[in-house]
Amino acid sequence: MKNLIPAIVLVRPQMGENIGMCARAMLNCGLTDLRLVNPRDGWPSDKAESASAGALAHINVTIYHTLAEAIADCGHVYATSGKSKQTLAKAIFTPEGCANEIHARAAADEMSAILFGCERSGLDNDELAQAHSIVTIPANPDFTSFNISQALLLMGYAWLRAKDETPAKLLHRGDSPAATHAEMENLIGRLFNELEEGGFFPSPALRPTTERNIRASLYRAEMSQQEANTFQGMITALIGRKKRP
Amino acid sequence: MKNLIPAIVLVRPQMGENIGMCARAMLNCGLTDLRLVNPRDGWPSDKAESASAGALAHINVTIYHTLAEAIADCGHVYATSGKSKQTLAKAIFTPEGCANEIHARAAADEMSAILFGCERSGLDNDELAQAHSIVTIPANPDFTSFNISQALLLMGYAWLRAKDETPAKLLHRGDSPAATHAEMENLIGRLFNELEEGGFFPSPALRPTTERNIRASLYRAEMSQQEANTFQGMITALIGRKKRP
Numbered sequence: 232m233k234n235l236i237p238a239i240v241l242v243r244p245q246m247g248e249n250i251g252m253c254a255r256a257m258l259n260c261g262l263t264d265l266r267l268v269n270p271r272d273g274w275p276s277d278k279a280e281s282a283s284a285g286a287l288a289h290i291n292v293t294i295y296h297t298l299a300e301a302i303a304d305c306g307h308v309y310a311t312s313g314k315s316k317q318t319l320a321k322a323i324f325t326p327e328g329c330a331n332e333i334h335a336r337a338a339a340d341e342m343s344a345i346l347f348g349c350e351r352s353g354l355d356n357d358e359l360a361q362a363h364s365i366v367t368i369p370a371n372p373d374f375t376s377f378n379i380s381q382a383l384l385l386m387g388y389a390w391l392r393a394k395d396e397t398p399a400k401l402l403h404r405g406d407s408p409a410a411t412h413a414e415m416e417n418l419i420g421r422l423f424n425e426l427e428e429g430g431f432f433p434s435p436a437l438r439p440t441t442e443r444n445i446r447a448s449l450y451r452a453e454m455s456q457q458e459a460n461t462f463q464g465m466i467t468a469l470i471g472r473k474k475r476p
Numbered sequence: 477m478k479n480l481i482p483a484i485v486l487v488r489p490q491m492g493e494n495i496g497m498c499a500r501a502m503l504n505c506g507l508t509d510l511r512l513v514n515p516r517d518g519w520p521s522d523k524a525e526s527a528s529a530g531a532l533a534h535i536n537v538t539i540y541h542t543l544a545e546a547i548a549d550c551g552h553v554y555a556t557s558g559k560s561k562q563t564l565a566k567a568i569f570t571p572e573g574c575a576n577e578i579h580a581r582a583a584a585d586e587m588s589a590i591l592f593g594c595e596r597s598g599l600d601n602d603e604l605a606q607a608h609s610i611v612t613i614p615a616n617p618d619f620t621s622f623n624i625s626q627a628l629l630l631m632g633y634a635w636l637r638a639k640d641e642t643p644a645k646l647l648h649r650g651d652s653p654a655a656t657h658a659e660m661e662n663l664i665g666r667l668f669n670e671l672e673e674g675g676f677f678p679s680p681a682l683r684p685t686t687e688r689n690i691r692a693s694l695y696r697a698e699m700s701q702q703e704a705n706t707f708q709g710m711i712t713a714l715i716g717r718k719k720r721p
Contacts, residue, residue: 256626261616284621320650320700327637328644368633369642371506376529381501384626385633388613392572397614399573405565455565 235337237390238264239383240301242358243349245271251282252380253347258286260387265292266301271349298346298358306341309333310354310362311382313375319356323365326389332364334393345386350379404455414459419446421463425470480582482635483509484628485546487603488594490516496527497625498592503531505632510537511546516594543591543603551586554578555599555607556627558620564601568610571634577609579638590631595624649700659704664691666708670715 239262244250247270254265267274274294280287295301302308309329324332333343346362348354359365368377368385377385402409410418423442432438454462484507489495492515499510512519519539525532540546547553554574569577578588591607593599604610613622613630622630647654655663668687677683699707 252623252626255621255623258619259615259622259626284623286619289619319648320652320703321648323646323648325642325644331644365648369637369640370504371636374503374531374534376500377504378497378500378529381497381504381626381629384629388630391616392614395614397570399570399576401568403564403566403568403610407565458565 235340235342236262236264237333237337238266238302238305238342238344239387240266240268240298240344240346241270241379242268242298242301242346242354243271244347244379245350247272247276247278248282249350249379250276251279251284251287252378253383254279254283254290254292255286256380256384257387258283258289259384260391262387262390263290265290266295266344267292268295268298268301270294298361302344302346302361304342305344307332307336307343307364308346308362309343309364309366310346310359311348311366311368311386312354312359313367319359319365321359321363321365323367326366326368326386327393329364329366329386330389330393333390347379347383402453404453405457407455407457410454410456410459414456415450415454418459418462419449422466425466480585480587481507481509482578482582482588482590483511483547483550484632485511485513485543485589485591486515486624487513487543487546487591487599488516489592489624490595492517492521492523493527494595494624495521496524496529496532497623498628499524499528499535499537500531501625501629502632503534504629505636507632507635508535510535511540511589512537513540513543513546515539543606547589547591547606549587550589552577552581552588552609553591553607554588554609554611555591555604556593556611556613556631557599557604558612564604564610566604566608566610568612571611571613571631572638574609574611574631575634575638578635592624592628647698649698650702652700652702655699655701655704659701660695660699663704663707664694667711670711 239253239257241250241253244253244267250267250270257263257265270276274292283290293301309324329345336343345366346354346358348358366386368375368382370377422445426432432441452458484498484502486495486498489498489512495512495515502508502510515521517523519537528535538546554569574590581588590611591599591603593603611631613620613627615622667690671677677686697703
């Protein structure tokens, strides 16, 4: 199984800065096959180079005169388009739905392309007609106009994330492991003893509830061993201070 | 249950263009609470206005002198940061993991803020220390440097999508409903009859396989009624043409 990376096709892009921002967004996501169909201001472009923050050096850029040539080797072509244009009888994907399909096609050795139209007006109807499917980014219905590099980033990120296994939440306690239950109970037990000596629990009836609340906040902190030790030291310091005349 | 929209806090942002692009990305995702801590080039900014593509008119922008003031009303603060800086003992979220938590906090009436550092160097350690948690965008490990508005877009989009129910693939056949099974079988039956008359099936032994393959491609097209009718018309035209002398 090859892992075919989809081609990114910018059709009649206008501003070099945007092409450069597109290249940067592509490389952020591990995409490297950039195809330009009739870039308005020519190629290469100093403005693109500067806006790419170094990414263009790692991107393979090819120039074409027609869209058909640019996608000649692709088995499936996805056209990005805003909601207002969808009058064609094609399936409409979210970026995530499209990304999953692209990976499935790559696993079957099938190359995909994703088309982006010019900044001013997007893909025209003849360009859309050359695609198999449409991708539309779900957005605030009152403001659906995406900068081209922003739209590209969302597609690229969806493609990257479809195969990415970063956990949604990674606990991170520096170099110290999590405090064990016994270490936390040692800390909490000592704290409660010192609090009792300091007259913190005036009513025996309320004490169990108060203790449960304190315990809840300390366990919620999910301390490391080092942090539990620091809290022990803080108790020692506070006791010593109180005892000073 | 209020639906609290998270505050977006740009700490020491440098370029007006980037602030404008951030505003555009925010509005794309339905975010409207933008807080700027010491913007380098002052505020308001013509460059920001122009780069926002009209979005700034719909965004509530507030200027602060310190980060602490900017997040004073927030119950939970998420700091965006690249991988290299994560030496603090805080949980690290993906944008999607963070977005789900923000919605859960909002459902409990808890306001969240998302911090973004300056373009050159991101958030410094003292700024990171004021946050409860970290958000890191999974990216190409060889090129993790995101433009600030691109990073913001990914956070905003994750927040929008966590509550969005757009189907991953929406079938779209224009105004015509899907062809029914009977309509498709009518088309296919007629096609096979005409093909037989044209001598398309030389070997009776292979005919069932050939028919199954043709049927597979026609069903895969998931035609509308109108498209099935068009195919009937195409058969008629092709027969007529063949019969011409």
